[in-house]
Amino acid sequence: EDQVTQSPEALRLQEGESSSLNCSYTVSGLRGLFWYRQDPGKGPEFLFTLYSAGEEKEKERLKATLTKKESFLHITAPKPEDSATYLCAAKTGANNLFFGTGTRLTVIP
Amino acid sequence: DTGVSQDPRHKITKRGQNVTFRCDPISEHNRLYWYRQTLGQGPEFLTYFQNEAQLEKSRLLSDRFSAERPKGSFSTLEIQRTEQGDSAMYLCASSRDANQPQHFGDGTRLSIL
DSSP: OOOEEEEEEEEEETTTTOOOEEEEEEEOOOOOOOEEOTTTOOOOOOEEEESTOOOOOEETTEHHHHOOSSEEEEESSSGGGEEEEEEEEEEOTTSSSSEOEEEEOOOOO | OOOOOOSSEEEETTOOOOOEEEOOOOOOOEEEEEEOOOSSSSOOOOOOOOOOOTEOOTTTTTTTTTEEOHHHHHHHHEOSSGGGGGGGGEEEESSSSSSSSSEEEOEOOOEEO
């Protein structure tokens, strides 16, 4: 059975305190690992797609990496505006996205 | 690009009533997806369209749910005889093709009284 697990469920950081979010996946026929950001009351906003182990993508303070079983979202020197829920999703052979439950990040000024 | 647009943003209805939501995808996006999201959970796939053809349905999509995409443009999701368990955020997403990322609208929040 396809499974995507995110940890931790919630994370509180001081402004400037770097950390990583984890997404472990067990899916058949992975066709991409996606990261999204979701603000309260809004739809998910696309951040990154990763296709193969060893691949890395960066955008501002965020960097996503992929191994054969996990993906990490590294946040360097976060700011309060980075506070959101971060969702990862695996795209399987069926073409739809299979989401984890997310990590709720709070960055304290 | 203008983003994915969903209407209404909020819908409150009594149990047993029918409701319909609309989604306007990003222009020239051939694929359109519907997801459902409950509090504290990630979105769950319901169904998707390639142009006007509905190609896949999740087992979550009971026979009270029906989705259409006439002419391959906007889509509607109808729920008949709503139940308490239907309360959720209904999200629509679109992508240019199977290999491009899905872009989401801000959803319709459904509350069943």
